[in-house]
Amino acid sequence: MLKMKLISALLLAIALLTYSACKKEKNTLSVDASPPLVKILSPQSGSVLIEPVTIILSVTDESKISEVFIILDGDTLSRLTDMPYELYWNVGYWADGQNHALLAVAKDEAGNIGKSDLVNVIISKDAKIAPNLIEPANNAVLPEDSVVTFRWNGLTDAISYELQVATDTTFSDIMIANTITDTSFIENSLSAGTYFWRVRALNNKNKYSAWSRPFRFFKGNMKDDAPILGVWLWGATLSEQGATAVVAKLTENYVSDVFLLVKGISGSKTPASLITEFIRKAHDNNIKVHLWYVVSSDGVFISAHPQAHIYHCPKPSVGHNEPYPMDDERVNLLYPGYKEYVLNSIRYFVTNFDCDGIHLDYIRYSHFVYSFDEYHLKKADSSGCNTERLLNLFVDNYDYYAYNEGFVNLYFQGDSDVVKWVELRKNVVYDYIKSIKELIAEIKPDLKLSAAFMPEGATNPQWADSYYAQNYALNAELLDFIAPMSYFKDYGKTTSWVKTVTEQALELVNDNCKICAGVQSYGEVTALQVREQITYAQQAGAHGVVFFRYGSTTEDEWQVIKELFSQWPKDE
Known part of the structure; x- marks a missing residue:
């Protein structure tokens, strides 16, 4: 059944892409006749997923890529029109212990269509979702005297969020540990230095989400002296x-x-x-x-x-x-x-x-x-x-x-x-x-x-x-x-x-x-x-x-x- 659904989704995606390509002038000869080369670089086939992952695609072609579809189990998970072709995927919404199939389909401006090989992953029943961090962006450099605004995307059913800011990736040297009901927090006490931050949610059933992927940021102008x-x-x-x-x-x-x-x-x-x-x-x-x-x-x-x-x-x-x-x-x-x-x-x-x-x-x-x-x-x-x-x-x-x-x-x-x-x-x-x-x-x-x-x-x-x-x-x-x-x-x-x-x-x-x-x-x-x-x-x-x-x-x-x-x- 899943195989038939995937084939139907692929045919539908190709039909839609072909239709939009045919809207261009019919008498124009395309120099590029080669389909895009599409690969799913991450996650790898056979992976067991328990926390959010980033789906990373490699899409190359002689022409400019116009759109890319990420398809999960026959349904469109995302449509991408700009690089980078990647998607932060909260796998916790599919936590069933079952196999799930990922496919990527791309169309170039010449109307050629290419698809990736199928990538099969298992999403653990214990898989969790996690907030997506917004700012400070990863590797952001902030003025030494600036107020730092932490902001992230909220999760459904979350009643609060735990924010941690540390000086190391293991979060053993924690500078800030706050529980917040909003999806932002303003901090003005951090001195110049290097920091890492992450967030997790607590829902109305007293269950924690996974920690977000940690982001790093710098306070102070380190452009010339940075190692x-x-x-x-x-x-x-x-x-x-x-x-x-x-x-x-x-x-x-x-x-x-x-x-x-x-x-x-x-x-x-x-x-x-x-x-x-x-x-x-x-x-x-x-x-x-x-x-x-x-x-x-x-x-x-x-x-x-x-x-x-x-x-x-x-x-x-x-x-x-x-x-x-x-x-x-x-x-x-x-x-x-x-x-x-x-x-x-x-x-x-x-x-x-x-x-x-x-x-x-x-x-x-x-x-x-x-x-x-x-x-x-x-x-x-x-x-x-x-x-x-x-x-x-x-x-x-x-x-x-x-x-x-x-x-x-x-x-x-x-x-x-x-x-x-x-x-x-x-x-x-x-x-x-x-x-x-x-x-x-x-x-x-x-x-x-x-x-x-x-x-x-x-x-x-x-x-x-x-x-x-x-x-x-x-x-x-x-x-x-x-x-x-x-x-x-x-x-x-x-x-x-x-x-x-x-x-x-x-x-x-x-x-x-x-x-x-x-x-x-x-x-x-x-x-x-x-x-x-x-x-x-x-x-x-x-x-x-x-x-x-x-x-x-x-x-x-x-x-x-x-x-x-x-x-x-x-x-x-």
Whole structure:
């Protein structure tokens, strides 16, 4: 019977959508002939629901979506016309212990119709309803001297409401606990800080509803001093999961900043529509978006300029007594026109998107054995460096100078030619960052400029200078914050290494450049190790943490992130 009802409802929804589509001009040929792709991301099929949940949909299409229906057991539960396509669902009204079927149907402006797979859930007989919070909105920032108005939607048969305001997500440190007969409350005694609030109802049978989903809000202007509690996010992951689901996940786990990859190693750019949609939704939830840009690799540029490859030093064992090119996406940073190409790309992102910052990655050399191309050699020659001698070091004894780091040892010893070579590469990196900073200052001076740096630059600066030419102290004057990628497991270290890297990085930078620890959540890292990394970063004095990455983080890790991010002091 339920199956027949679902089929009837689906046919009716399709008929209604088709009818409205046919009202458009019949002679117009539609370019878009593909139906919308519709997925129910939450709840998951097989879930047993006992408290209110948010139904989250992913709806993508070549055309604009005109309307979306959420259908429950054959009846329309909601009609959505605007993003985000989600619905806070008080499941308590269906508390019968039975199976219930969810379906989503979407129509685009071209008249194409798509539907999701069925999602079957069981609603417990003990399921409860809960009030919906209205204001302060989740992650709202209120003036320090403001009066706070708490407001929520009422429930039928409620005779009173219990309001709780706390400084933590577990509501153990409660600041306000009041019973109210209305659906609003005004409070003027809260000082500056971070707060969480929730409400539940008491009905005329002396039964409590479920607690509402807690909302967080801030009192006091923390825009510039707020810690960076962030995550790196691939554009491909955003495309797969959809902006609505990703922002919901970030909001739920108190992420304040997201670093969205908009141009990676391949050189391909994340679609503009996806970036725009994501930024809008993130900003609606007070989440800042930094556009993450890979500098020294670009497959698109290499395809158009095959001579722009980086060059390896001589390696006689493979038949190369002269420098030779690599066959990959890495670009020679001194190749004519590449710096202008990078600046034009940054200009495109800064001009066209309402982002909060630009985040540079791979703003470095990949090893000391590279960059022995004609442009670097010529520039080094002009500075008085004997490049013929440098090349002969590798020709005469490659194993010692390359494999055994004899080249690095010469730098440590102050060898004049090696020092000039390393300084040249350091200045190239510095010049790229400086030029990007000046470009941003011309267009949107309030944007933050940050970068992901190799951790060795903090723990062994000279060694990192010779390898990567990426110097913390030199570039700190240009950057608002640096994220050392202290991925302990990749380096065979313990989680306490995050503290070591953070502390030593802080010793190298000036007061205007903050350090936000880059922590690891991929590679079979446990939830306990995520907890230890974040804790060590905070103990070391980090301005926050950024974890790599969204899409490779387990639910157990997310629970730890949620707990520790919610408790990180916001008034540093």
